[in-house]
Amino acid sequence: MNTTTDIIDFNDENSNTTYNSTFAEILHARVSRRDVLRTGVALAGAATVAGLPLEASAQSVKTAQKLLGFKAVPKSRADSVLVPAGYTASVIYALGDPLSADIPAYKNDGTDMDFDKRAGDHHDGMEWFGLDANGQPSTSATTRGLLAMNHEATTDEKLSSFFIHADGGTSTLPRPAVEVDKELAIHGLSFVEVRSERGQWRTIQNSPLNRRVTQLTPVEISGPARGHALMVTKYSPNGTKTRGTLNNCGTGSTPWGTMLSGEENWYGYFNRSANDDAARGDKSVIALNRYGRKQGEASRHGWESAGTDDKYVRWNNSKIGSSVDGSDDYRNEMNTFGYIVEVDPYNPTRMVKKRTGLGRFAHESAAYSIPKARQPLRFYMGDDARNEYIYKWVTKELWNPADATAADRLAIGDKYLDHGTLYVAKFDASGRGEWIELTMDNPTVANYSKYKFADQADICVNARLAADAVGATKMDRPEWNGVHPVTGEVYFTLTNNSNRTINPDPEKKAQLMPDAANPRAYTDMKKDKAQTGNPNGHILRLRENGGRGKPTFTWDVYLFGAEAIADAKSINLSGLTEDQDFSSPDGIAFSRRTGLCWIQTDDGAYTDASNCMMLAAIPGRVGDGEKVTLNHTKADGTVVPVTTFVGKKPTDMSLKRFLVGPKDCEITGFCETPDGKTIFVNIQHPGEGTKQADIADPSKYTSQWPANAGYGAGKRPRSATIVITKNDGGVIGS
Template sequence: MSKIDHDDIGYNDTPNEHFSTVLDQRISRRNLLRGGAASAASVLLGSLGLSACGGSDDPVAPPVTSPQPPAPPAEKLLGFTAVSKSLADSVSVPAGYTATVLYALGDPLTASTTAFKNDGTDADFENRAGDHHDGMEFFGLGADGKASASATERGLLAVNHEATTNQQLSSFFIHANGGTNTLPRPAAEIDRETALHGISVVEVRKASGKWGYVRDSAFNRRVTCLTECEISGPARGNALLVTRYSKHGTKTRGTLNNCGTGRTPWGSFVTGEENWSGYFVRGAADDAARGNDKSVASLKRYGRNQGAASRHGWESGGSEDKYARWNNSKLGASTDGSDDYRNEMNGMGYIVEADPYTRTRALKKRTALGRFAHESAAFGKPVAGQPLAVYMGDYSRNEYIYKFVSTAVWSAADAAPADLLATGDKYLDSGKLYVAKFAADGSGSWIELSMSNAAIAGYAGYKFADQADILVNARLAADAVGATKMDRPEWCTVNPANGEVYFSLTNNSNRSVNPSGSSALAPDAANPRAYTDMKGSSAQSGNPNGHILRLKEGSGGSAGGTFTWDVYLFAAESGAPAGTVNLSSLTADQDFSSPDGLAFSPATGILWIQTDDGAYTDVTNCMMLAGLPGQVGDGKKTTLGYTTAAGAALNVDTYVGKAPTADTLKRFLVGPVDCELTGITETPDGKALFVNIQHPGEGTSQANIADPSKYSSQWPSNAGYGAGKRPRSATIVITRNDGGRIGS
């Protein structure tokens, strides 16, 4: 069964200029037939013991960032033997390493919550691990229960729970009979599913040489899509945020479809709300009900045409407000939306900040950073006396790359503030939001999204009222200024060695030499490939394998308006044509498809690359690689030649980073069947690496819920973890058997 990709969506049909309009043309045509063979890899998974330890609900000072010690002289980064590609239903890591399941869907977070039976009869999901573990961050705890930058054997994991596994409406693995796929859906099923979304904060600890999560820790916390959150920043109190729940537009319920994460320079946790619009329904006549006002343009740009059905049918659970909020139609008689949920979607789509140490503090949605399908938030290197920069991507086809620059300049004293969220107010509630435009010569510019920009103030597609309107409708503002449409911007991360910024561009099924339809795009310099890739006998067109782009800020630094860029890696199969597809000359120990999770290790400087792939899964399950990248400009200019259907030639110049060697890029891990590798964090000494395995077995047919032998995956139960055989998303911890740092 082909991989299900709920994120392969696109709503950007604006006619922004593409690089192809300014490039020379020449005749050429390229097609790719792909193949490969899978090889088995060893499984190094073991069970774990749980150890209990107390905590405190009182606020504690965050850790002070301190330099990591240099690597021991004998250590060689990437000295491990590359893991082979694999189709096994297991986790494969290099020889000399051990991967252990730590924290899985349904695991209880309190002493009174029953053990997870994993048969579809479990309840109380507000006190259990959620589903689809995604981005996460580690926050150290000392022996005294206080925050510690140097703690390596005890800490808190803040974990995103992005979604649940479904093929129709029901999240079928958590319901005894697979759940209900007709409307209305039972309220009891909906309540389980809403509780599985959001965030976990869970204490983890190493005892007697083994890591475990602490079931009854006072730090443990669940945030779901019904937990109250504050609206913060310029959109707080704006008319666009008024709902029946928050008549003053200052709060909303929950955080939804959380994907990538980030750690602020002051020690708090930030999470991105990704593809959240599909959870809402709109009536078939809602455009007219709204008087075809400008809210209709906003809703359509964010993926909600009138008549759009919701992903799970949560609006059908009954008359209670917690179900009504999922209906985004204009149903009330008020002029401001205070008697219905016509504005409810405007409360989703932000970077959300949390204090991981204080479970009683409400999360804050930082509206100054814009509203779109947020992935991770990567902070530029803090420099005393200079503003902070936050880099972000909008994860849908043909969307944009953004940067936020704070009004406040960085003070080293804020690395250890008494109040994490108050410090977030200082740096994240006031600043300028920019969108990226890439030029064909390897340069680029940051365009400010503000009313002072004439293109925004006079935009015919949407009349902006004020800066809050621009931020809530950042996609429309970016359309107005002609930003560059990208191949699904995913995670981003900043190289601690030189401050360069890396973006995963996962793939784009709508990239074509012969674009037709509102969302199809011709190749351009920053997104230069358009080719046919074969998965067995099935053709996959566009840019099926994706690439990793990197940029270097100009002379103005992170607050400046210019940058240079190149492509660090073009994902491809090793056997693909070198001149048109495998532009990075990847070997069998390095090839991969659809980069997703992306993070630098503060301890070692290794760049970890994770995949969320459906193009190469006939050959290998999703994987994680380790890289030692160079810098922007270390490669060469390359020209790709295409021929259009009309016989015209199209030349596309791009910039390819230095080709990796066996010493600078290799495969480190391959996951179980149908999974996505996502979420990367580590202890400060780099000796324990935490990784998330998301939705193993998602290719299972809902009709086979009663027959475990027909599940496409039984992980992690087949690795000795937990009851039942239904597959579960989970966090694993990876250690070296000799106690050394990960990646050497």
């Protein structure tokens, strides 16, 4: 969700006061032959990723040399999607599009119903799952497949998701049940079959694989917290189930062919009564406050006010029952959200699973390490809130390549995602860092004075508190992450952080000084408005060091977001030009066909110059740049030096702007066909700046996309998926 302060930002939670055929082309695109020889990059070590073979050919190398051959698109504030010359972007799947043969076309006037059989809202993270001619799973299919997609939220002002209601909806409590029912359905996940026929992509409305997951869909609790006391609710007295998945943002996939979805800002959908702390009188109050749900604070949509039906009551997270265990109310309901969710996209009959072992926090994407036989898998994750942390899950079981083609994909998920070790990252000023184990075997966790953990399930459910205990490094909103398909290095977007300051106020405990991994604190002017902290964000990368003993890594900052004209010594440390500058990096993904790194923005700081965008990059390696010292001057004149490690500055052939979206949107979600000739990208919440009071006057909508691009009825803006192809049929990015 956009980070401008003119719009309610539920992503800016602030409770922490404390790779197909050719790896060779990727290699040639990113690392020179001399570098390969010098550093000993071993292709054999990355022989397969998700069942795709390693091959090399002269043609692939030739293709690699053409990467980033397109002309960079300029910044734009137009209400349209801008891509380079020689490319075509078309809308394929938008809010309200029907997923069943009996559902009519979307009227887009607020009267549509049946959202449990339509595309949800706020298209976000997205994955491609190929289908062969017989509709069976295929890792090589390029013209038929499933798009598995998150629907994060809704465009709203005050309480109402106003674009989906005829008159803009109700902004006061109690909320009408008919409105809430729409909103419950519009959140969650969707799976839609897409096909390319004679070069034109379309959705298949009557596909048996089409599916929605909404807030009423039964979901299984899996991992350490399954059946735990913290999961007991009126709906599931034995703590093994819940309903729905909420505020899903980043995605990921697994080597065995399933989708991973991260539940992000779920906390704001719950309500707690003004006297709930006293009613509880136990350590759950500490956990609730740490997860951003203080007593008496209003919920995001007031769903709990829509009636006495259980589907509404569950959003009241107060202790209102008389039971000791919570089996007669929903005091523990919030504990059932905040996880990495696994879904088998090929099997609509299988229940969704929440993998509690990977920790509970504001999850974005989950990216896995290059699978190597007889070694553990690693899954990397970020907690998207100011001052939160970077995490890693290491599987107990060693990777067996045969599991990549197993028939029961969720059973393989049980094997690797329910048993393992959760770690949190601590960065130091030397350019190294340590992964700290979050288990009861770590005495610092087990003996934490501010919260007494009962067991491993408690640690997983309250992972933020465990990370607090070990002094993990507070980061500038860790969002998506991606793993370089050759080097295995991990890239994390750090979107921004208004809490960074040279002069922290002792009364504002969330404020903190810059540090080596989050080194900037500066003022960025947006028209006449001063934006402080780290308004433009940065992209950090790390390389696992391996070896025995404590797991460590080496890190640097790949890119600093900044305006091209910003000071090169304190802000534009990456030397970005007008064809490269960006702000608030959010989505990040690597192409397994070309090795390109795709960077997407969710920005409010630089929207006076450009709408949100997507860039294509050929990154280098950790340590390819230099050490830089920033000298921050405090109010009293004291100079505070902060040393950081800056990656090699990009050139016009290693970083280019590829796409700019319509007004008020976020660019998010990326997936591609295995041949790299088609990519899918999501345009989220165009027109977000529209006022609810202006719902009847389309001329006052800040965006009318995609209707103004010729897609669908009405003029209300809609989140949508676009498909991008190259006019000559070539590989995207070449």
